Every structure is written in C-alpha cells, then in structure tokens.
Amino acid sequence: MFGFGKSKAQKGATQTQTLKIGLIGLGKIAVDQHIPSIRANKNLELVAGASPGSRPQGVVAYNTLAEMLKAHPEIEAVAVCTPPQVRLSVARQVIEAGRHVFLEKPPAATIGEAELIRDLAKAKGVSALASWHSRYAPAVEATRKWMGERPIKSVHIVWKENVRQWHPGQTWIFEAGGMGVFDPGINSLSILTRIVRDTVIVKSADLHFPSNCQAPIQVEMNMQTDNGLAIRADYDFLQTGVQTWSIFVESESGEKLVLSMGGTELEIDGKTIIKEKEAEYSGLYAHFYDLVKSGTSDVDLSPLRVVADAFMVGKRIEAPAYIE
C-alpha cells in the first residue's frame, strides 16, 4: 500500500502532507457535508468533483470520474457520493485507478457488492472506508461507554423524519435497492451496532411498502442479542411536525439514557450530559485521513447486514401509494 508522496497518482505533483481528494456525485450530501468538511480539514484538499449534472459553486467539476482523474492526476483519494445502486462500478474504477476510496453509506447496494469492494481495495493496496457518519455524532462514544458499564435491559430506536423535507427529488430511494426508510434508518443501525457490543439479530420486521414503491416507507423491527437484550426499532418516513432521531436505553436497574437528535444530545435520568452541534463528517474525514496514512481499511458491514436480514425475514404490508 502506498502512502503520501509515494502515490503514482502524485507523479509530478508537489509533494505535501495534504491528502488530495476528488468527489464523485455532487448531490445534496456532497454539498451539505463533504465539501465543507474537506475544506475545514487542514490535512485535506478538495481538488475537483464529477457529476453528470450538478455544478456546485466553487468546485471544479467534470462530467465523469475518468475526466476528473485525467485532468487532475494528483488526486489521491475519491469520495463516492453517488446513489448506492451505482456505487460498485464507481468504486471499482476508483480502486483500479489506484486511488483510496471513501464510500458514503450504505457502502453498496448489496452485501456481496460491499464485500467485493473490500476485497478489490485489499488486492490493489489502497485504503477503503465504508463510512457510517452517525457513528461520529458527539454523544455516541459516551453512550457506548455507559452501556458497557452496566447490564442493559432494552434499547428502543425511534427514527421518524419527513422524506419530502430531507430527500427532495431523490426518487432512487423508493426504487428496488434504494432501501426506502432504511436509508435514514441505517444511520440508527450504525449507531446501534457501535453502542451494543454483541451481535444484533433481527427477529421480525413489519415492512410497509407503498403500493407504487419497491422500498418500505415505515418499518417496525424486533431485534435482540444473544445475551437477551431486547431491541426495537420504529422507522417512519412520513413524520410531519417534530422530527425524531432518538435511541432510548434502559438499564436492568431502571436507569434511563436518551441519545437524541441523531446522536448529538445525551440525557441520563432526565439530566442533559451532552448537547453539541452536529459535526459527524469532520470526524469521519479525520478517520479516513488516518486510515490512508496508516495504510489500513475500515469496512464494517454490520448495519447493512441488519437491513438485508430485515428484508429477508420481514413481513410485507401494503401501504398507500407515495407521491412526492
């Protein structure tokens, strides 16, 4: 695996310690999170982006990955922010070009694709990150620590948001493989599989499919660990009014922890412990920089595995048609 200043991609470029990054996919998540987070990190440099359509202000943009890499051979790593359905083919091109790869979540459309990307990166000697941004929310590690210090009785995830507000125009989300409400729900599962130390097992799931969609719009799921911990998740993509991204944890002795606002706020027995601004992508990019620097990868597929298991054992229930 090559490190900084040794990359073929850098040939002829000024050798510095900054990691030169290109983006592929310049949609909402790239504009809202990736571009400002890369720019705010002194170890990183945003060189260019690629997208067939979007042209965000201030980004040198190309139509394709190949055009971007041809124009900027100094790019050492590429962040893949395309919809999951095309992530494998893009990731493969990135890896074959000898660049490190940062995968937005979910890392691919299927477990098989994600395992393949992991194996291709390993064979090529580049770093791969299957990113789960919610794990970098400020109160997640404190929650994990608290849960590790006492017997836990139950975990209840409530993840309810308005798809029309947060995913405007993202029609792929309700297509086959788009995951529907699991697209935000997998964020809660990425937190869950971090704060719970045992394997999370899906026992049953009710999957509500709109009659005109190929992905669920509401889900109620029962999970457990082999230690008997009961885990429940309620996902709703039609939530108007107050939006909820909370995880409620109760210990065997009755203590209550609430991790809310997607992991930015932590309350224990009614007392606020942490209340910070969201800053997930800065932690995520710092982690990616460390992976590249140390020549390692981080491809944990457990959140995706929980979703696949839910689809496999879940009950399908027809819901009213969804029209954006």
Place this chain on the structure above:
Amino acid sequence: MFGFGKSKAQKGATQTQTLKIGLIGLGKIAVDQHIPSIRANKNLELVAGASPGSRPQGVVAYNTLAEMLKAHPEIEAVAVCTPPQVRLSVARQVIEAGRHVFLEKPPAATIGEAELIRDLAKAKGVSALASWHSRYAPAVEATRKWMGERPIKSVHIVWKENVRQWHPGQTWIFEAGGMGVFDPGINSLSILTRIVRDTVIVKSADLHFPSNCQAPIQVEMNMQTDNGLAIRADYDFLQTGVQTWSIFVESESGEKLVLSMGGTELEIDGKTIIKEKEAEYSGLYAHFYDLVKSGTSDVDLSPLRVVADAFMVGKRIEAPAYIE
C-alpha cells in the same frame, strides 16, 4: 477443541472411534436423508432423536433436545434439522452443551444468526458445519474443474419443482423467513458459489409473492461476477410435469456444459460425462466427521448472503394466492 474420547459428554461412556450423533427435528429431511446416511457410515452412530411430534420407526425419540441429552450423555454431536426459524435457539443449546453441531441448510433464518452460531461454536471449541448438501452431488467438482480451465461466458440456473409434491405440509416455507422458492433455490446457489470462483453479485431480482404468503413462489434473478460473467436464475415452485434442477454453462468459445438433476448428471456438448445416483448426505456426513476429527469448522454463508441480497434489492410482484 476436544476430539474423540476427550469430550465431557463422553464421560463414563465406552470410548470408541465412532462419532455418536443425536438428531433434533425428525421431519421429512431427517427421515429421508440423515437417518439412512448416518446408519450407512461406519464412523457414525445414530444414538437418538428429538422432536415434539414425529416418531420415525426404529429411532429412540424424545420430546426435547434437553431430554435426549440427559438420557444419552454419550451423544457428541447433534444434527439440527428443524425449520430455519428456530435453528439459532436449538444450535445455541447444542453448543452450550458442548456438542458439535451439524446445521441443515440454510444454517439459520438470517445472516446475523448464522454468524452468531459460528462465533458461539468457535468460543466453545466445538465444530460447526453449515451444510450445503447440493455441493456434494457427484458432478459438482467436475463442473468446477471444467469451468476453471476456460473463460466462461454465461451461467443459467433453472430450478423448477412442485412445492405440493416435495414440501407437503411444510407451511413454514411460505411464512416470513421461510424463504419460499429460495428454500430449494439456495441449493442451486450453494452449487453456484462452489463452481464459480469469484464473488457472486446480485444485480436484480423479480420476487413473486402470493397474495397470502410472506415468501416468494417464483423468482427471476440476474447476477454477475466482477469478471463480467453473466449469471441468471429462474426459480419456480409451481412446476408440474417434468421437474428441473439444472445449471447451463456456456464457455466463451461456445462449449456447452449441463449440470442436471441437482448435480448428479453432467453433459458436455451433448455427451454424457457423469450420471450417478444422488448420494449427497453420505459425502456431507463424511465431511462433518473430518471436521470434528480435525477440530475445525466450515461455516460458508455465501449462498445465504445471495438470498438476503436478492430480498434487499428485489422487486416485489404480487402473484395469485397459494393454497396447498
């Protein structure tokens, strides 16, 4: 990991080289395959069975696993032939009792459960086999060898059988988690993931769910490998007349291989190469004996992973109600 003659379970029992086996689940597959295969293997001894209902002739049977192990502490290994929905809890009891575990296919209802069984067996130091009986069909290895010797253009699986004939009374098969036509289909996937050496990726699937069932009755699935090999599967659970369990392989240069009758017959360019009687379970039990003897495990989850991926990315299509 303990070997023969060293098991706690064997304390006080005569120490011989035969592996003493108990069965849990005494339904069709146990009677048709497990019982005769164990009896035909001189290295194995069928001690007893457990089932809440079935009482096959000539088997000392108990209502529960616990009762069976209490009455027969000499049992060293247990073959789990229950429906997949309860396989984890049974497997956990077997492993906690310090016995080696043979899992009928699929090894569990979810990938998470199967990974947990694998981890529990490893922690306890017992052998685990996630069995895929079709891999032991007589023409599978010859097919794998042939495919490894030339560039392959396409693979087409046709697996069509009559559920009323082969699965009478097995209502669990159409319940959530019962997998429907993937129950036989996963046999073809276990062969596929043996004869194809690269990772098999699910690209799309049409899943036909009867209006009164929670598992598909027909499936058309497109898969591929990263080397560009196109793989197609057609599954049908409503096939009357001729039953088909065939895999058609075509090489880049136009040679045609047909692996048929579930892997017992092999034809290349119209010429019969292999035509043998089905003897999968004898090979499977010989493999299990070797695993226990060498203190190792074999838990390959790739066929189950393909099914989970198909459920996750597949299109749901309503089919007429199914009444047995």
